[in-house]
Structures are given as C-alpha cells and as structure tokens.
Amino acid sequence: xxxxxxxxxxxxxxxxxxxxxxxxxxxxxxxxxxxxxxxxxxxxxxxxxxxxxxxxxxxxxxxxxxxxxxxxxxxxxxxxxxxxxxxxxxxxxxxxxxxxxxxxxxxxxxxxxxxxxxxxxxxxxxxxxxxxxxxxxxxxxxxxxxxxxxxxxxxxxxxxxxxxxxxxxxxxxxxxxxxxxxxxxxxxxxxxxxxxxxxxxxxxxxxxxxxxxxxxxxxxxxxxxxxxxxxxxxxxxxxxxxxxxxxxxxxxxxxxxxxxxxxxxxxxxxxxxxxxxxxxxxxxxxxxxxxxxxxxxxxxxxxxxxxxxxxxxxxxxxxxxx
Amino acid sequence: xxxxxxxxxxxxxxxxxxxxxxxxxxxxxxxxxxxxxxxxxxxxxxxxxxxxxxxxxxxxxxxxxxxxxxxxxxxxxxxxxxxxxxxxxxxxxxxxxxxxxxxxxxxxxxxxxxxxxxxxxxxxxxxxxxxxxxxxxxxxxxxxxxxxxxxxxxxxxxxxxxxxxxxxxxxxxxxxxxxxxxxxxxxxxxxxxxxxxxxxxxxxxxxxxxxxxxxxxxxxxxxxxxxxxxxxxxxxxxxxxxxxxxxxxxxxxxxxxxxxxxxxxxxxxxxxxxxxxxxxxxxxxxxxxxxxxxxxxxx
Numbered sequence: 311x312x313x314x315x316x317x318x319x320x321x322x323x324x325x326x327x328x329x330x331x332x333x334x335x336x337x338x339x340x341x342x343x344x345x346x347x348x349x350x351x352x353x354x355x356x357x358x359x360x361x362x363x364x365x366x367x368x369x370x371x372x373x374x375x376x377x378x379x380x381x382x383x384x385x386x387x388x389x390x391x392x393x394x395x396x397x398x399x400x401x402x403x404x405x406x407x408x409x410x411x412x413x414x415x416x417x418x419x420x421x422x423x424x425x426x427x428x429x430x431x432x433x434x435x436x437x438x439x440x441x442x443x444x445x446x447x448x449x450x451x452x453x454x455x456x457x458x459x460x461x462x463x464x465x466x467x468x469x470x471x472x473x474x475x476x477x478x479x480x481x482x483x484x485x486x487x488x489x490x491x492x493x494x495x496x497x498x499x500x501x502x503x504x505x506x507x508x509x510x511x512x513x514x515x516x517x518x519x520x521x522x523x524x525x526x527x528x529x530x531x532x533x534x535x536x537x538x539x540x541x542x543x544x545x546x547x548x549x550x551x552x553x554x555x556x557x558x559x560x561x562x563x564x565x566x567x568x569x570x571x572x573x574x575x576x577x578x579x580x581x582x583x584x585x586x587x588x589x590x591x592x593x594x595x596x597x598x599x600x601x602x603x604x605x606x607x608x609x610x611x612x613x614x615x616x617x618x619x620x621x622x623x624x625x626x627x628x629x630x631x632x
Numbered sequence: 633x634x635x636x637x638x639x640x641x642x643x644x645x646x647x648x649x650x651x652x653x654x655x656x657x658x659x660x661x662x663x664x665x666x667x668x669x670x671x672x673x674x675x676x677x678x679x680x681x682x683x684x685x686x687x688x689x690x691x692x693x694x695x696x697x698x699x700x701x702x703x704x705x706x707x708x709x710x711x712x713x714x715x716x717x718x719x720x721x722x723x724x725x726x727x728x729x730x731x732x733x734x735x736x737x738x739x740x741x742x743x744x745x746x747x748x749x750x751x752x753x754x755x756x757x758x759x760x761x762x763x764x765x766x767x768x769x770x771x772x773x774x775x776x777x778x779x780x781x782x783x784x785x786x787x788x789x790x791x792x793x794x795x796x797x798x799x800x801x802x803x804x805x806x807x808x809x810x811x812x813x814x815x816x817x818x819x820x821x822x823x824x825x826x827x828x829x830x831x832x833x834x835x836x837x838x839x840x841x842x843x844x845x846x847x848x849x850x851x852x853x854x855x856x857x858x859x860x861x862x863x864x865x866x867x868x869x870x871x872x873x874x875x876x877x878x879x880x881x882x883x884x885x886x887x888x889x890x891x892x893x894x895x896x897x898x899x900x901x902x903x904x905x906x907x908x909x910x911x912x913x914x915x916x917x918x919x920x921x922x923x924x925x926x927x928x929x930x931x
Contacts (some may be wrong), residue, residue, distance in 0.1 A: 332823055333823075335825070336823050336824060336825050339825045340736075340740060340825075342732065343732050343733075343735055343736035343740055344736060344740075345732070346728075346729050346730075346731075346732025346733045346736060347732070347733040347736045347737060347741075347750055349729050349733070349792075349795070350733060350750065350753055350754050350757060350795060350796070350799070351749075351750060351753055353757060353768070353792050353795070354753055354756070354757060356768055356772060357760065357764060357765075357767075357768050360767065360768055360771045360772065361764075361767065364767075364771065416667070417667040417670060417671065418667075419667075420663060420664045420666075420667030420668070421664070421667050421668040421671055423664045424664035424665055424667065424668045425668065427664075428661055428664055428665065429668075437668055437672070440671070440672050440675060441671060443675065444671060444674075444675050446849065446853075446911065446915065447678065447853075447908075448852075448853025448854070448855070448882055448907065448911070449853070449855070449856075450853070450855045450882040450885050450886055450889075450904075451678070451682070451853075451885075451904050451907075451908070452678075453886075453889070454681075454682070454885065454889055454900060454901070454904060455677075455678050455681050455682070457889065458681055458685070458897060458901075459677060459678075459680075459681035463681075486671075486674050486678075489671055489674075490671075493668075493671070517653050517654060517656070517657035518657050518661065519653075519656060519657035519660045519661065520653065520657065523660075540759070543759055544759075546761070547759075547760075547761025547762070547763070547764075548761075549761065549762065549763045549855075549856035550855045550856055550882070550886065553856075553859075553886070554886065554889055554890070581761060581763050581856070584763050584766075584767070584860070585763060585856055585859050585860075588766075588859050588860045589859050589886075589890075591865070602767070603767060606763070606764055606767045609761060609763075609764065610760065610761070610764050613759060613760065613761055614756065614759075614760070616759075617755075617756055617759040618756075621752070621755070
C-alpha cells in the first residue's frame with residue numbers, strides 16, 4: 311500500500327493547481343457517504359410503508375377490529391371456513407415467549423452473576439467462550455434440537471401425551487437460544503459496577519451472596535432489565551425454532567388441544583405462520599397472502615415496542631459511576 | 633449486668649444468624665454455578681443430538697450431490713453453492729454500505745438530532761425480527777425491482793439484514809483509531825478524505841474486516857428471510873448467475889427436517905454438522921485475521 315516518498319531534493323516544487331478539483335472530489339465523497347447512511351433510514355421507512363400498505367389491503371377485506379379480536383385463524387382454508395382472527399397466533403407467540411423467558415431470564419442472570427462475581431479468572435476464560443458458542447449456533451439447529459431431542463427424549467417421559475409438535479419444546483429451545491444474550495449483556499452490566507461498591511458491602515459485614523444480590527445487582531439493574539427485554543423481543547421474533555418444532559396448527563385449533571394455553575399441543579406463532587405459508591407456496595393477491603403482512607405489521611410493532619422500552623430503561627435507570 | 637447479658641444474647645443471635653447467612657451464601661453460590669453449568673450441559677445435549685444421528689450420514693456425496701427424493705443419494709451441493717453466492721454477495725454489499733455509513737457517522741457527521749436519529753435507527757434495525765426483512769425483500773427486491781426469487785434478491789435482503797452489525801463494528805474500529813494520526817495528516821496539508829482514506833481506514837481495516845466476517849457468519853445461519861424471498865422448494869442445480877434461483881444450507885436443513893421419513897432427519901443432522909463446520913472455519917478466520925493484523929499494525 312505505502313509508496314516511499316521521494317527524497318526532498320528530488321521533489322518538484324509544490325503545486326496547488328489541483329485545489330479546485332480536490333475540493334470537488336471532497337464534496338462528492340461526502341455525498342456518497344451521506345447516501346450510504348440514508349440506506350439504513352430507507353430500510354426502516356421501507357419496512358413501515360410496505361407493511362402498512364400491504365396490511366391496509368388486507369384490512370379492506372377483514373376489518374381491523376375483527377382481525378385483532380377474532381378467535382379463529384384459518385387463512386389457508388377455503389371459502390366460508392376461512393377466518394382471520396389473530397388471537398390464537400398472538401397467544402402462541404406469547405405462550406412460547408413466556409416459556410422462553412422463564413428459562414433464559416433466571417438462568418441467564420444466574421450465569422451472569424456467577425461469571426462476574428464468583429468465578430475465578432480461569433473459570434471465566436473457559437465458561438465465557440462456551441456461552442459464546444451457544445450464541446453462535448444458527449436457530450434452525452435449535453429447531454432441530456427441539457423436534458428431535460427436547461420433545462422425544464426430555465419431555466415425552468414427563469408428559470406422556472405430548473404431541474410431536476408442541477409449544478413447550480419450542481419455548482424451551484428459544485429459552486436456550488436467548489440464554490447467552492441475557493448472560494453476556496447482564497454480565498457486562500454487573501462488571502461495570504465499580505469495585506468500591508462491593509468492598510463497601512464486605513466492610514459492612516455482608517456475605518458474598520448478600521453483596522452480589524443487594525448491592526451489585528441493584529446497581530446494574532438498568533443493564534439487566536434491558537437484557538431481559540432484548541431477550542423477550544428476540545423470543546417474539548424467533549422464527550425457525552417455532553417453524554420446525556411448534557407445529558402448523560394455531561394454539562387451541564389442533565385435535566387434542568385443550569385451549570390457547572395448552573403447551574403440549576401444536577401452537578403456531580405469528581412468525582411460524584409467515585414462514586410456513588411461504589414454504590408452502592401461496593398464491594399472490596389473495597386475502598390470505600395479504601394477511602401475512604397484517605401479521606407482520608403486528609409482529610413488527612410488538613418487537614419495536616420492546617426495543618424502545620429497553621432503550622428507555624437503559625437511559626432512565628442507568629447509574630453513572632466515575 | 634443486664635446490658636452485658638443483652639449484649640451476650642445479641643452476639644449469640646448474631647452468631648446464629650451469621651451461620652445461616654454463610655450457608656445461604658454458599659447455597660446460592662451453587663445455584664449460580666448450576667445455572668452456568670446447565671448452559672454447558674444443554675450445549676452438550678445439543679451437540680449429542682446432532683452428532684449421534686448425523687455422523688453416520690456424513691459423507692463426501694453429501695457435499696457433492698444434489699438433493700434427491702432418495703435419502704441415500706441426496707446431497708446439499710446446490711445449497712452449499714447457493715450459500716456461497718448469497719453470503720458473498722451480501723458481504724460485499726453490506727461492506728460497501730456499512731463502511732460508508734460508519735465513515736460518515738464517525739468522521740463527517742455533526743452532532744445534531746439527525747445524526748442521533750440515524751444512530752438510534754441503526755440500533756432499532758438490529759432488533760427487527762429477521763422474517764420482517766424477508767417481507768421487505770419480497771416486496772422491494774423480488775417484486776418492485778423485478779429481481780424475482782433470485783440469488784440477487786437473496787443477497788440484497790441479507791445485506792440489509794446484516795448492515796446494522798457491519799455499521800456498529802466498523803464504527804467501533806474507526807473510533808479506536810487515535811486522533812493524533814488524523815492531526816498528523818491534517819498537519820501535512822491532507823484533506824479530510826485523504827486523511828480518512830490513507831490514514832484512518834488502513835488502521836481500522838482489521839477491525840472492519842472482523843466485523844464483516846462475523847456478520848457473514850450470521851448470514852450463513854440465517855434462514856427465515858430466505859424462506860420468504862427464495863421459497864423453500866428444491867433447487868437441483870448450483871446457481872450460475874445472479875439471476876438464478878437458489879437454495880442455502882439452513883434452508884436445505886429446514887426442508888429435510890420437515891419430512892416424515894427418519895432418514896431425512898438423519899440427513900438434516902449431517903447437514904447441520906457441515907453447516908457448523910463452515911461456521912467454525914469462518915469464525916476462526918475472523919479471530920485469526922484479527923490476531924494477525926493486531927501484531928502487524930500496532931500503534
């Protein structure tokens with residue numbers, strides 16, 4: 311890359327005649343860079359416009375209120391059996407996300423406290439990379455794990471009647487997927503708490519556990535809650551795990567299901583519906599096709615809200631130590 | 633007299649409490665350790681559930697053959713080539729756009745509301761579910777720009793998806809370049825772009841490259857948006873041009889996992905092993921490059 315500069319005696323007299331040209335190219339570069347940065351803005355605007363535009367075509371056929379409150383979701387049926395009530399899909403998403411949260415939040419926080427407060431440097435240097443491996447596994451692999459291991463090997467002995475496709479195994483797999491997110495972000499927050507606070511705790515006679523839980527965790531609470539919200543947002547948006555393991559019938563609509571809350575049966579989520587419909591070649595321009603964008607819009611707003619909330623928590627409750 | 637009794641009782645109570653508190657402390661120490669250990673046990677189970685059915689099915693013709701209805705003859709050649717096309721295409725696109733955005737934000741942009749908006753927007757984009765990018769790609773690239781269900785549409789969609797990762801890591805790399813380097817360049821009369829091009833970027837390059845490779849590893853494993861953009865139907869040839877239809881590795885795994893015959897499930901496990909090996913290679917490459925460059929350019 312680097313060329314050796316000519317020695318001073320060989321150097322021609324300084325020529326600034328290219329100044330105008332240089333200024334013009336400086337301006338050009340700036341415009342190109344601005345254009346690059348506008349792509350990200352265009353992406354957001356594009357997502358919102360496209361989802362709204364296509365969803366509005368859907369809401370022309372199905373009134374928004376009926377979509378939001380209807381309790382039967384059968385878009386791929388024909389004729390009068392076709393119904394577009396999104397509640398079962400939303401319930402599927404919420405139920406699997408709750409299971410995922412029950413697994414990833416406590417385990418992730420526990421692992422974060424262990425890595426930050428208890429583990430030795432050597433233990434940390436072994437455990438942290440393992441969590442990072444867990445974070446790098448593609449989600450389709452977690453889906454495969456849920457379908458071929460969690461359901462038949464872990465759950466079937468405990469719950470004999472559980473279906474091949476069920477919400478519980480998908481929720482557990484999402485929880486495992488989100489665990490490293492919680493652990494690593496919470497650990498960052500815990501480690502940012504200054505040492506002096508811990509020492510103050512020990513000086514008052516608190517045990518290690520009391521210092522960790524009553525001093526360090528409260529001091530890092532904004533980062534921990536933000537990591538929780540991010541994990542829940544990822545659970546809501548997760549697609550491949552539910553597409554593989556949660557089944558194709560919406561919550562409460564498969565044969566053996568007792569209702570929306572029945573995690574042992576097939577439980578299609580919002581994302582699962584979108585993925586399944588596209589993998590089964592749907593014809594364009596139908597109400598069912600446009601319903602994909604209605605569901606997409608709802609999904610987008612749910613996750614966007616979680617992300618905004620997470621940013622707000624970080625800003626509002628952040629403690630500054632210097 | 634009575635005060636010393638009270639004090640003695642007090643200290644006795646204190647001792648008793650201390651025992652409980654110590655036990656509690658020890659108990660929770662194990663709980664925290666157990667939650668970390670459980671994560672590792674789960675990783676072990678994950679690997680076990682893939683290696684046991686997958687290893688016997690791992691063979692050269694899995695890599696060299698095309699998908700087939702007969703599991704013994706099926707391979708993932710078209711998916712491997714599809715992944716290479718889509719991932720390299722998206723890496724190039726997101727590198728150009730991401731680097732441009734990062735340079736603008738770090739070196740050119742003034743600190744005002746618009747810049748703050750762009751930054752917030754980028755972190756928000758990182759949280760949008762990947763399948764929503766698929767819907768965007770379907771309408772904008774496949775339909776409006778007439779690319780059809782092609783490699784090009786897949787690469788564009790994936791590029792937009794990994795753009796926030798590239799921008800965030802490139803910005804960090806540029807920010808890490810000491811400002812004395814810029815001052816020295818300005819001191820010699822260089823313009824802003826000359827400074828950025830010949831002093832900031834060469835130093836920041838390893839960090840930027842690492843970010844792009846890590847974004848690529850995300851793109852390799854990403855499936856959901858490509859179901860929407862590419863469709864999940866079988867592709868029996870490798871793409872020859874950017875306008876050809878494509879299949880990628882995780883999509884092939886999804887396709888095989890969804891079939892009722894157990895043989896295809898084993899085939900999917902073998903394909904997962906191939907995918908994980910590819911990811912391992914790509915991630916090691918990122919780490920290796922970072923090490924190599926950090927030894928070479930030390931400031």
